[in-house]
Amino acid sequence: MSTTKDDYRLAAERGDAPLLPGERLWGFWEFTYANSALAIATWAFLIGGAVGLFVGPREGIAAIVIGNIIGVSITALATCVATGRYGVEQFVFLRSMFGANGARLVYVLAVVFLTMGWLAVLGIMFGRSIDGLQTLVSGGDPTVPASPLKIVIAACGAILLTWFVVAKGPTSIRFFNMIIAPALVVLMFVMMALILSQHSFAEILDMKPLAPPFEDGTANFIIAIEVNIAAGMSWWPYLGNLARLTRNERVATWPNFVGVFGAAVLGEIVGLMAAVALGNADPTIWMAQIGGLVIGVVALGFVAFANVTSMANILYTSLIGLRQVGTAGVRAVRWETLTFLFCVAPLALVMFAPGIYDGFFKFLVWTSALNSALAGIGIADYFILRRQQIDLRALFARPQDSAYRFWHGFNPIGLFALAVGFLVYVGVFNPLSLEHTSLFVLLTASIPSCLAAGLCHWGLTAAFARRLGWGAYGERPAVSAAPAAQL
Template sequence: MDYAIEAERGRAPLPPSKRLWGFWEYTWANAALAIATWGFLIGGSLSLVVGVKQGLLAIILGNLLGVLLVGLAVSISAGKYGTEQYTFMRSVFGHNGSRLIYIVAMIFLTVGWLVVLGIMFGRSIDSAISVVAQREPEPSGWHIYVITLLAIAITAFVVAKGPTSIKIFNTIVAPALFVVMGLMIYIFLKDSSVSEILNLPALSHPFDSNAINFMIAVEINIAAGFSWWPYLGNLSRITKNERVAFWPNLIGIGAAASLGEAVGLIGAIKFGSADPTQWMTQTGGFWLSVTVLLFVAFANVTSMANILYTAVVGLRQMFDRILKRFSWEKLVVGFCMVPAIILFVLPGLYDGFMVFLVWTAALYSALTGIMIVDYFILRRSHVALYDLFVEGRASRYYFTGGFNIAAMAAFVVGAVVFTLTFNPYTFEHSVWFRYTTASLLAAVVAGLMYWIASKLFILPRQLGGYSSIPTTSTPAK
């Protein structure tokens, strides 16, 4: 197999000359990933907490904070070294520790996202059919499962062709999605002024304090920003350099996600439904509603394709010895069997979307804090590239039994701090929640604990290669 193809799909470092994405290509890829209907769903969920004015502020503030921190944690190192994200994590968690993090972050949570987006695809198609057939939508009908499986199959076909096909898909869909967003905003403004829209109230108020409701909205959006953690590193490794790997995240992910959420928030409050597949049937006439619903449905495939690609790349390198005899196409199809099964095992996953989103933040916020401290403070932006690929005790990143105990402990503590600060199920919160949020506090606590534990237990034992910067730490040419 050609080296570039193997590097794109496997664990080998990708040289800058072989990377596909420049600044605007990566921006479009991010925009296509971020502007899918999960943005509408998050925005719609905000309508249950805050009105439009507070919601828009929470969307911008939360997304920028979350995406900024995740970009620092995973994108800059990926852009510098061209390494697959979970291979690079060996320098933080150890060889076996990175495998464990992969299982938690990708097998469980990524599968959940694929199911949620697949169901969104199915419900959008169902809503379009209901407009044509002049019937009520059937969001829980048996045919939703069939259409969701079709969405997973389409995604598998795109990803099986590799990142080049994803790039083509992104450059077509992302600009068109912005047009759709603009069209929806135009429809909102047809019978309402900007002032009227900004003053639309929340559909409900879960807590008596407006300040708490606002902070919950901010927390949800920081959680949305942190939820990009599993994907941005593996997408960033296909970019030309560190600058290209970092800044398009804020433009593509931050701005596009904010726009999608804003449309979802306004639509939900204006039409009285937090589910975008329901209120989109009311956005315009017959053809407009059908066109928007169909396009939004297939826009989910762009997000699903980017997610699936990063998951399979990580899978290949994490369990290379076991899976090396399987082709890329077989791994893609095999991985897709998991969300296909989960679709039937956990049919309520879509309706429990908010709980799922908050749990992702509980885990990714801690991981983000740890990785920022490790790369920028303890390693001063240098790793031994060769040792990332050396198996066993010969690697300086083997730590203790393949685990960096300091990182694993900090990860657990960070997740616990999050749940003590903000309950993912009930949204009950501590007294300090309104000042710290749960995500930011968990990231800070996990990062601080990791720094202290490393100074006390890891560096004195000369584990992890922190004592010197090796000559092999330069990125591949």
């Protein structure tokens, strides 16, 4: 059966085949704008406010810069270089290190749980924004939620609205992105100007943290860095699928330091300064306090619907990945139905566990326990073990015929290394209690986790994989570099 160019192009757009070099959409600045639009999101205000709990602005700005540059650098190396070079969907690429079934398991752990948690957090933020807006209009105290039940109802409404937007497809999402992303930049600068109109920059730098958990300032500072490494690492499930649209691996990598890093740092610094200046880490509260009635209503209303855009972006990206890892039964489910099913768990979290919002930075740090280990495995496998050479035919072959079949579609070595990295993380730093070892103060928790998982994967693969005939390590790929043109 012959395959036309149009058939191939459609398969490539869906992730079922590599994108050919001529089909790549983005150069340096196009990719920079695309990932900036995603990174300029309301969660940056939340993360910046969380940093203000641990340290003051002087140390907080340093923690934001240090943490994000570490997290974004590691994530870009682990995901963007390979997908940008080969034009493959990120979870297809993972078959080379975890096997087809192992990639499905990683998808569930790294994407499903992360996306559902973020949908719940942003949904509750929407609800609080609507509640704060109504409180402002009625002349009430914006620091006191008027109705927890109303917040939950509005949060559920935000998730259902997100379902409706994503069910309509990518056109509606792109339309919202074009409006929301530039407007959020304007909002950030307006908030910054309002803060500086009440306090000088020097005064703000000397302000104290809101609720430092330890007397040891160094420990509080490293926790702030860890929160920001986790923020950078939280892009692990998404950046690779953006990078596959770029023209080469250089274009896939460097814009992240302008876009994701720069945009996130800007939003977090605004959130940090507002939190310490106004005494509250919740952006739905300090926005109501800082601008008065008119600006407060506009800001809260805008932030509420900006959350829906952020929610739509992460939900859509997750569903595209699900197409690659799902079974034939999953692919047969109608898009609208599948989108709704993905929203059921976030709806349950909003209704039965609304406290996830107040402790969201703990949820964020938990995700780094997984993402840092995944990044370490990805770097060790692609750069050291495979020397940046991937067999594209094996990636897309039937599991039983693929050189990346490993053991029944699972790579036990990769999954064991993932477990080791996770356990190292929680052994060094407990995200729930914030208790930590002396190693944490020296290296954070994400860096030891990344190193442990990478070294474990590299060592066990070198020792056993070739002997067991797993993963075609050490063999020359049939189809490797720059590759899409050869197919």
